[in-house]
Amino acid sequence: MSNVEQLRKQVDEQALTVRQLKSSKADKEQVTEQVALLLGLKEKLRIAGGDNSNSSSGTPAAATPKASGGNSEAGKSTGFTLKTAKGTKDYTAKEMAVRKEIFATLTEVFENHGAVTIDTPVFELKEILMGKYGEDSKLIYDLKDQGGEECSLRYDLTVPFARHVAMNGITNIKRYQIAKVYRRDQPAMTKGRMREFYQCDYDIAGAYDAMIPDAECVRVTVEVLTRVDVGPFVVKINHRKILDAIFDVAGVPEEKVRMISSAVDKLDKLPWADVRREMVEDKGLDGAVADRIGEYVQLRGGAELLDKLEAMPELMASEKAREGVQDMRLFFRYAAIFNVVDYVSLDMSLARGLDYYTGIIYEAVLVEENVRPTQAQPTATGAKEVKEGGDIDESQVRVGSIAAGGRYDKLVGMFSASRRTKGKGKATDVPCVGISFGIERIFSVVYSRMQSAEVKANRTKVYVISLRDGLLEERLRIATELWDCGIATEFAYKVKPRFQNQLNTCDSEVIPWAVLIGSEEVEQGLVKLKSMAKDVSAEEKSGVAVKREDMVAELKKRLGIVQ
Amino acid sequence: MSNVEQLRKQVDEQALTVRQLKSSKADKEQVTEQVALLLGLKEKLRIAGGDNSNSSSGTPAAATPKASGGNSEAGKSTGFTLKTAKGTKDYTAKEMAVRKEIFATLTEVFENHGAVTIDTPVFELKEILMGKYGEDSKLIYDLKDQGGEECSLRYDLTVPFARHVAMNGITNIKRYQIAKVYRRDQPAMTKGRMREFYQCDYDIAGAYDAMIPDAECVRVTVEVLTRVDVGPFVVKINHRKILDAIFDVAGVPEEKVRMISSAVDKLDKLPWADVRREMVEDKGLDGAVADRIGEYVQLRGGAELLDKLEAMPELMASEKAREGVQDMRLFFRYAAIFNVVDYVSLDMSLARGLDYYTGIIYEAVLVEENVRPTQAQPTATGAKEVKEGGDIDESQVRVGSIAAGGRYDKLVGMFSASRRTKGKGKATDVPCVGISFGIERIFSVVYSRMQSAEVKANRTKVYVISLRDGLLEERLRIATELWDCGIATEFAYKVKPRFQNQLNTCDSEVIPWAVLIGSEEVEQGLVKLKSMAKDVSAEEKSGVAVKREDMVAELKKRLGIVQ
Known part of the structure; x- marks a missing residue:
């Protein structure tokens, strides 16, 4: 292993140590000491030329000072910076040995459930991706116009999958895909947030009876996370229809549903008071409406929570709510047979960002890192102060999320031609439900647990x-x-x-x-x-x-x- | 399997039939009949919306007439063409099942030889790729400038590998990589020429004794091609130093060596007379010089050809030639121990396009498809007429080539900083030798042999x-x-x-x-x-x-x- 690789591994390990100390609320002095160690390692890595993703400055490489006279030991070359592009990295032989094992485990689980795999191109026609990712569309990488079609790097595997299903007139398929996706996000290596990263998706497309494939997706999630031994986790679930009904009943204006929904989604890392303030102050929601939302979205529990919801006449007046609750009843029944109900937590604050979800949504989170500030202690100052308090900092945002997905019944239809054929609008909808594993996060948890010497990169006997x-x-x-x-x-x-x-x-x-x-x-x-x-x-x-x-x-x- | 997939498979199969008929010099009427059948199938596929790579017009998708009123069955959507980008395609579950098998076989062979795998990003800083591919640099895909670094999609796996080795100060590694590369070439699906395609590379980097890793690369090539059962093949070999000596001795001016070299490389598909005309008429080489080249480059054979070369005093006056011949003697000795000498043919016309080769070069070609016009019958008219004659057409260019590679001792050094440190110029050169498998070609040979019904895409028991x-x-x-x-x-x-x-x-x-x-x-x-x-x-x-x-x-x- 080269010097740079060793340093990089040390940085990753140290970052994990710091994170663990913070989440275990360790002695402040101890944390400070370990953070100092981390910063020192990062600096060493930077000097060695190996840090190419941790800068948050957004400075293009061309502006980076160059080695004059070629005196620097490594990392600089004849006239240009020798590095990978921002937010991307190479994986070493040892890292790849571990990644291959994880991919093999996922593949085995997916295939045990009858899934096949397909492959789609790394870039798609730009228009295929447009209008699918809401605000995040700005993170899409475009190819340069070199004469020809306008193309973009894929942002996820779901939209290309839906395009494939629509294009080939497929009516049912259970497929998995393990492949790279691209997002022009602000990279942060220690958080595992890269611009190029793998996604591992498992989706079931086809018109089937309610909640059977949905429950199987959660079963697959539990099988995968147990098999890769990522540590204790919980699968939070919610239902788009219940969430829609809540906003409806609480009186959120149609045009504000999306932004309010995304505010609610932050309840896993912010106390209710902060979320409420974002709704009222930043997003101009009526305070009384926000309070009505608060009554619902702070609820969480098991199947018994459905009884509680059903005992709320105001909510149950909504047909959508009734449909959602009925779905969830079925889900819990099937999940119990699949032996996964103990992993599941119904969480009314789970909203998920993407626009295309239409039914159940879920997100698996690591338990020990899913630090949530006590709901009973709202602060008056918000996110920044909480961060300084040491409990929550930006590096922990979503850090515990290791798999997420849900039902999206209308996405294939968006691509299908016959949608325009009058009277047959629904004929080409292919209902889908799926799960996407945060494989980079899983990898970094598994890899950081290992001693480098344990990993055998080759198979030579x-x-x-x-x-x-x-x-x-x-x-x-x-x-x-x-x-x-x-x-x-x-x-x-x-x-x-x-x-x-x-x-x-x-x-x-x-x-x-x-x-x-x-x-x-x-x-x-x-x-x-x-x-x-x-x-x-x-x-x-x-x-x-x-x-x-x-x-x-x-x-x-x-x-x-x-x- | 959807209609489009079925049609696509039929087109591929029919294209193979046509190619086989042509190469077996079948009855002209029979060929015409089968070509008509192929064109019919292609048209059906086009109508079904599945042909997205066979157009050679370069028309951007936006200019394609759109479905009016949404009456077309499939392939068109609400306002835009539902297709993959030009030169790219989806792989179906059945195709992927076969591809996975082939990848697994390659991986097994590579790992049996002690190789590890690394992963590099799909895009690199543009400057990393610049100046590595000669004329073909125009085929590199660039990312759009969205603020930040200038990046390009990788063109092959060799340059990123060399960059990785240099960047991390690695002195020796034996690695394989199976990943997609990108070329803005004119796509042609029936020829297997795509803009996005897999490469499977095996390379040995490190300062070792002469020809030992080189011979192992050829052993790996033979193991892979035998194991995937691609049919009879031969591994043509040559040596960059011998070739350079030939051009030197023949009197090719320094500045014309590259273009003359690329003309010589065409001898596998054109008669000498055509290649000579290209040299003299198109490239302005003196006729006498061309004739001297011709004496050498039409030679081919086994180890005994080395005796013949050594008996040429004019050639042997060149130190480069002597070094090259000595290398090749060693190569044949090791290749004999590795049991692969029967697959090898020393071919003085093999030149390989890329600039970075410095030693042995090789190319594996399928035997039955490697149709070469009789050398004794030069035509006076050249490539175009030969094409009309039916023996050679553009679709057969390089069609038989299924693996290629060679030694490149200077590429890592191009990336290393210390090259500029005076007196230590050679310290950061890491000599490399490797082989790249034309996996798409191998796949299409293997897949077209199968009946679709034989392939089980899922593993459900x-x-x-x-x-x-x-x-x-x-x-x-x-x-x-x-x-x-x-x-x-x-x-x-x-x-x-x-x-x-x-x-x-x-x-x-x-x-x-x-x-x-x-x-x-x-x-x-x-x-x-x-x-x-x-x-x-x-x-x-x-x-x-x-x-x-x-x-x-x-x-x-x-x-x-x-x-």
């Missing part, structure tokens, strides 16, 4: 070593034979490598077995099989002599490969 | 079916139990699905086993296990009754899952 005299051609012959048998094998690319260097490579690459040869062994038709593990017999440590023709069989036996 | 009465909750319970045991399970998302519909799904999705339940079975604590295969006993076809508590064990037994 055998290293062919000459004791002396090089014996290159004999080493090549042995490697060839092992490759032919599917045994992952390496050797030093030197005519006469030093014995100790070969052993060191074997050690540092965590290769479990070495095949040792010297001129003597070659003459006698032998090889020695040496285990690189620590807890083995003295004989295996120094090397067990076996006949050359038995080498493959003996290695397979030791590697546990079924013959 | 069990479908839970109710005989009557719906029994939704019991079906959910059974699915939950099977998921808990890692058995891929689906069921109909309906409260009361029809029995026949459930069976049909099971059939069309090629799900091997059904669990049947009716009220009677539930009461008696039984389930029936029904095999969906054709060649099974009458009992298994109608369903074997087993106890509910034995269901998992019985299914595992039948699915061959070790307990």
Whole structure:
């Protein structure tokens, strides 16, 4: 691992330490000390040229001072800055080994539920993405006009999926997709917020009976998060129709529903008083209306909360509310059979930003990091002061959110032609429900728990070593034979490598077995099989002599490969 | 599979038929007939809205006539064309199932040779890519300037890899990467030429003894191409130093070496007379110089060709030539030990376009499609007429090339800072050698050989079916139990699905086993296990009754899952 990689890992680990201290409300002095350590590491990383995403200045690279005379150790090159673009990063071999494992786990769960995968292009026609993301549309990356179509990098996997379904006239499909998406957001590496990042989506499209696929999505969420072992989590759920009914009953004017909805969504990180002030002062909502909203959106609980809602005549006067509650009753029934009801919390403040949701919405959050200020202690000063108080700071915004999704029944229809054919408006709607995993967040939780030394990046099983005299051609012959048998094998690319260097490579690459040869062994038709593990017999440590023709069989036996 | 997908597959298959007929020099009438069929299918696909990459007109989408009144069945939407961007396409579930298999095979071979994988961003700072691709730089996609850095989509995986190695001060790494790259080329779907496509690269970076990693790259190439079963192929090899010496000895002026080199590279698809004319008439080379080049570059053969080269005193006067020949001697020795020498052909006309190669270069080509006009029959008219003659047409250009690469010892150094530090110029060069697989071409060869029905897109093993009465909750319970045991399970998302519909799904999705339940079975604590295969006993076809508590064990037994 290079110096920069090591530093980057140290920064990530230290950032996590700081975050954990803060959320465990540790001693203030201790926090300050650890923050100082973090800042020092960040500075070292910056000097080493490896920090390319943590600047919040938005300064274009061209304005960065350049190395004069090429004296800087690394990170600068002949006339330009050697770095990845802002908000993007390379993943090292060790990081990739862990990421591949996580992707494999997700894939296995998705496929166990019958999902297939499709692939869509990284860029779409710009008009496909327009009007789907509300205010966030400004974060879409466009391609330069080089003559031809106007294109943009995909912002998520949901809209391209809906486009694919509509374009091919598909009426039902259960698909997963693990792929990169792009957002021109202000990057912040320590928060895991990048401009290029993976999304892992699982969606069920098709006209089915109520809440069956919806409940399966939550089951998939629980299976994935349990399997990747991300720590304790809860799946908050709500229903768009109930939320709409609340705004309706409380008397929110039609044109303010969106902004009020997004204010409500902040209740997971701000006390009600702050959210109320945002509604009234910033968004001009009538105070009485805000208070009526407050009565509803601070409610949370299990299935029993549905009884409470049903006992509210004002709310139940709304057909939408009745439909929503009925859906949620079904959901809880199916979720109980799927054994996931214990993970679920009905939370009336969950609103989700995107416009296209039409039914159930959900969001999985890590429990220990989901620090929520006590509702009973509203402050009069708002977000900034809360931050200074140490409880909530910007770096914790949504940090606990690791999966989110919901039902979107109208998105495919937005793309379908026949929507305009009179009288058949609904024929091309393909109802969808899905979940998107915050895989970068999951990765950073899992990876930061590991010791770097634990991670084996390669899969090499055998290293062919000459004791002396090089014996290159004999080493090549042995490697060839092992490759032919599917045994992952390496050797030093030197005519006469030093014995100790070969052993060191074997050690540092965590290769479990070495095949040792010297001129003597070659003459006698032998090889020695040496285990690189620590807890083995003295004989295996120094090397067990076996006949050359038995080498493959003996290695397979030791590697546990079924013959 | 949707109508559009089916049509697209038919077009691809028909295009292959036509290509095969042409290369087998079939009866002209037969070819004409099949071409007409192909054009008809393409037109059908175009009407269905699925053809989004085959237009060579370069017309932007905005200029495409729009559906008026929304009468067209599919492919048009409310006010805009519903398609993927030019030169890009979606991959369906069946295509992805096959692609995933191919990727897995490549990954296995790469990892068997000890390679690790890294990930780099889809876009790089524009200046990183500048000056690396010669004339092809015009094909680079730029991102729009939205305030910030100037970025471009990656053109290949080699330059980002070199940037990664330089940036992190890595001195040795063996890495593979399977990822998308972008080129604003004129797309042609039937030729497999897209604007977004995957590359699969395997590279060895580090200062090692001559030709050992180089020979291993060719070994990896042969392993991959044999394992994916792409058909007979040959790996053409040449050496940049020998080629440079030839141009030197023949008397090519320094400033013309590049263009003459690219003319020579066309010898795999044009007769010498045409290449000579290009050199002399288009590129202003002296006729006598061209003739001297011709003596060398038409040579090809095995290791014995090296004897022939060594017997040419004029060539051997060049130190570069001597070095190149010496390298190639070593290469043939190692390739023989690696058991790949029979696949290798030394071909003095192989030049490869890219500027950064410094040593061995190679290219794997499919044998049956590598149609080369007879060298003894030069025509006086050139490429266009040859095309009309039917032997060579543009669609066959490079069509046989399925992997290519070589040694590039200076690329990392181009990125390294210390190059400018006086006296240490060479310290930051990291010599590299690698191979890039034309995975899209390999995929299209493998996929077009398959019958669509053969491909199972999902991995579902069990479908839970109710005989009557719906029994939704019991079906959910059974699915939950099977998921808990890692058995891929689906069921109909309906409260009361029809029995026949459930069976049909099971059939069309090629799900091997059904669990049947009716009220009677539930009461008696039984389930029936029904095999969906054709060649099974009458009992298994109608369903074997087993106890509910034995269901998992019985299914595992039948699915061959070790307990």
